[in-house]
Amino acid sequence: xxxxxxxxxxxxxxxxxxxxxxxxxxxxxxxxxxxxxxxxxxxxxxxxxxxxxxxxxxxxxxxxxxxxxxxxxxxxxxxxxxxxxxxxxxxxxxxxxxxxxxxxxxxxxxxxxxxxxxxxxxxxxxxxxxxxxxxxxxxxxxxxxxxxxxxxxxxxxxxxxxxxxxxxxxxxxxxxxxxxxxxxxxxxxxxxxxxxxxxxxxxxxxxxxxxxxxxxxxxxxxxxxxxxxxxxxxxxxxxxxxxxxxxxxxxxxxxxxxxxxxxxxxxxxxxxxxxxxxxxxxxxxxxxxxxxxxxxxxxxxxxxxxxxxx
Amino acid sequence: xxxxxxxxxxxxxxxxxxxxxxxxxxxxxxxxxxxxxxxxxxxxxxxxxxxxxxxxxxxxxxxxxxxxxxxxxxxxxxxxxxxxxxxxxxxxxxxxxxxxxxxxxxxxxxxxxxxxxxxxxxxxxxxxxxxxxxxxxxxxxxxxxxxxxxxxxxxxxxxxxxxxxxxxxxxxxxxxxxxxxxxxxxxxxxxxxxxxxxxxxxxxxxxxxxxxxxxxxxxxxxxxxxxxxxxxxxxxxxxxxxxxxxxxxxxxxxxxxxxxxxxxxxxxxxxxxxxxxxxxxxxxxxxxxxxxxxxxxxxxxxxxxxxxxx
Numbered sequence: 001x002x003x004x005x006x007x008x009x010x011x012x013x014x015x016x017x018x019x020x021x022x023x024x025x026x027x028x029x030x031x032x033x034x035x036x037x038x039x040x041x042x043x044x045x046x047x048x049x050x051x052x053x054x055x056x057x058x059x060x061x062x063x064x065x066x067x068x069x070x071x072x073x074x075x076x077x078x079x080x081x082x083x084x085x086x087x088x089x090x091x092x093x094x095x096x097x098x099x100x101x102x103x104x105x106x107x108x109x110x111x112x113x114x115x116x117x118x119x120x121x122x123x124x125x126x127x128x129x130x131x132x133x134x135x136x137x138x139x140x141x142x143x144x145x146x147x148x149x150x151x152x153x154x155x156x157x158x159x160x161x162x163x164x165x166x167x168x169x170x171x172x173x174x175x176x177x178x179x180x181x182x183x184x185x186x187x188x189x190x191x192x193x194x195x196x197x198x199x200x201x202x203x204x205x206x207x208x209x210x211x212x213x214x215x216x217x218x219x220x221x222x223x224x225x226x227x228x229x230x231x232x233x234x235x236x237x238x239x240x241x242x243x244x245x246x247x248x249x250x251x252x253x254x255x256x257x258x259x260x261x262x263x264x265x266x267x268x269x270x271x272x273x274x275x276x277x278x279x280x281x282x283x284x285x286x287x288x289x290x291x292x293x294x295x296x297x298x299x300x301x302x303x304x305x306x307x308x309x310x
Numbered sequence: 311x312x313x314x315x316x317x318x319x320x321x322x323x324x325x326x327x328x329x330x331x332x333x334x335x336x337x338x339x340x341x342x343x344x345x346x347x348x349x350x351x352x353x354x355x356x357x358x359x360x361x362x363x364x365x366x367x368x369x370x371x372x373x374x375x376x377x378x379x380x381x382x383x384x385x386x387x388x389x390x391x392x393x394x395x396x397x398x399x400x401x402x403x404x405x406x407x408x409x410x411x412x413x414x415x416x417x418x419x420x421x422x423x424x425x426x427x428x429x430x431x432x433x434x435x436x437x438x439x440x441x442x443x444x445x446x447x448x449x450x451x452x453x454x455x456x457x458x459x460x461x462x463x464x465x466x467x468x469x470x471x472x473x474x475x476x477x478x479x480x481x482x483x484x485x486x487x488x489x490x491x492x493x494x495x496x497x498x499x500x501x502x503x504x505x506x507x508x509x510x511x512x513x514x515x516x517x518x519x520x521x522x523x524x525x526x527x528x529x530x531x532x533x534x535x536x537x538x539x540x541x542x543x544x545x546x547x548x549x550x551x552x553x554x555x556x557x558x559x560x561x562x563x564x565x566x567x568x569x570x571x572x573x574x575x576x577x578x579x580x581x582x583x584x585x586x587x588x589x590x591x592x593x594x595x596x597x598x599x600x601x602x603x604x605x606x607x608x609x610x611x612x613x614x615x616x617x618x619x620x
Contacts, residue, residue, distance in 0.1 A: 191605065191608070194504045194505075194605050194609070195504075195605055195608040195609040195611075195612055196609055196612035196613065197608055197609075197611065197612045202608055202611060209586075210583075210603060210604055210607050211604070212604050212605075212607070212608045212611075214604065215600070215601050215604040215605065218597070218601070273520075276519075287528070287597060287598065288597065288598075288601055290525070291525050291528070291598055291601060291602075292601075293520060294520055294521070294522050294524065294525040295501065295504050295505055295522075295525065295605075297520050297522070298501070298505040298507055298512055298522045299504070299505045299506055299507075301505075301507065301512060301522075302505055302506035302507045303506065
């Protein structure tokens with residue numbers, strides 16, 4: 001199967017490299033030098049897997065072979081721009097979103113009539129250069145249908161991922177998994193962004209009244225009450241996801257913390273913003289997530305010249 | 311009247327300099343070179359007032375003349391150590407506390423039987439060197455009795471401050487003013503510490519759902535409900551204090567923000583911690599202040615090597 005990854009950060013690079021083992025793997029990049037490096041050197045994977053992967057890269061969809069599957073792997077903050085680049089191209093392709101938060105599918109939909117596939121991924125990697133990615137957590141990607149996409153197509157994609165060496169599972173309804181990750185991310189990412197702490201044992205400590213785990217637990221509980229109001233039965237308990245992740249050894253730096261350290265826009269709008277909007281839509285209170293949403297937005301405003309701009 | 315200021319930061323230096331105009335003004339410092347500089351050069355005040363003030367300084371209470379009034383002007387984080395230095399000295403002196411938050415009087419009380427005076431001050435200054443302080447906001451110091459201190463003594467102190475050129479007022483019960491400042495500080499200081507924003511117009515903006523002023527207002531309202539539960543009728547509305555302060559022109563950098571930027575311990579324990587403890591004591595909920603308390607403590611933990619130590 002011919003595939004095309006849009007946005008080759010750490011996650012996108014991991015998909016593109018693995019998919020080269022089961023078909024022609026293309027990469028749509030923003031920077032011409034990124035595409036040139038990939039065409040020249042291919043992708044090198046180290047860490048959990050070690051191999052070299054040939055890929056075909058370009059900055060214009062018109063220069064690439066038409067793929068059957070497009071994986072939009074940009075950050076949430078780059079999604080609008082990536083989707084607009086795809087507009088008018090590859091009408092028969094399946095387009096898969098893997099962004100954090102909620103609402104990525106709707107953003108892509110505004111730019112074309114592709115059949116859509118939702119995904120959430122728990123794998124992680126570190127991009128050492130444009131052509132070298134380290135595979136750190138070889139955890140699953142969960143895929144599910146969006147709107148009228150036949151479930152058989154979703155199962156086909158999950159099978160393709162597994163054949164390529166990645167962990168994957170098809171789910172008839174992705175929302176329970178998406179919401180589990182949403183609540184986990186809204187909690188862990190915003191607390192990390194505000195405190196400067198990586199996702200370490202503080203997040204699970206609940207013994208003393210001032211222990212951070214108590215706030216984390218309260219945020220998770222509040223998120224779960226929003227899920228209940230939205231009629232979602234969670235796939236995993238976000239508190240258990242949190243506790244497990246903090247026991248993994250080396251502490252992970254959540255992306256929102258990386259963003260505020262680098263003084264970039266964060267994904268807060270699609271993550272914590274989604275929890276706040278869902279709470280409002282379903283008539284439940286979410287005062288803690290609302291507070292953290294306001295604080296992270298204000299933190300962005302403290303370093304971004306045009307805080308009000310998109 | 312002989313007076314002694316303990317801890318000559320910006321506020322302590324402003325008291326010591328002004329009080330030299332109405333009696334012998336002594337300063338107890340921690341650093342010997344600080345005392346030597348003050349003995350050699352005196353204090354220079356610029357800004358709202360411009361004058362030079364002779365002071366007598368030392369690092370040991372035993373080396374200084376016995377004062378009638380001691381003003382403990384350290385930050386809340388230095389109070390325990392300052393009070394222990396005074397233990398066993400000057401039993402006839404009045405000791406005045408001006409720390410942010412609640413509980414300073416109790417800390418001093420544990421080290422001696424002095425008659426105590428409570429104070430809150432709204433003046434501000436910038437210390438340019440050990441012997442030069444700029445007087446920026448010439449706002450009032452409010453003083454009140456603590457335990458069985460006769461109110462006449464409090465009025466005497468307020469009159470002394472006014473005679474020295476400072477703004478001051480005696481209040482039979484200081485708690486309404488102390489709580490107004492407590493709620494203001496718990497809100498503004500912790501939001502500033504977490505977001506990196508100085509106390510600017512963001513804190514008063516309430517138009518859009520994500521505007522920071524909405525969170526600030528909710529924090530103030532929660533603080534006011536704690537005050538009601540504690541039986542305190544506030545002297546000033548902390549929300550109005552907030553709005554007024556943001557209109558002052560140049561944005562103020564709250565001390566907790568300065569502390570986290572300099573990676574020092576903050577006063578969160580005596581400020582936000584006091585709100586949280588009072589809420590618990592009086593059986594009301596304070597989820598937002600509790601959240602901010604946990605976040606600021608976690609932020610301290612992110613940069614302090616021995617986060618658990620005192």
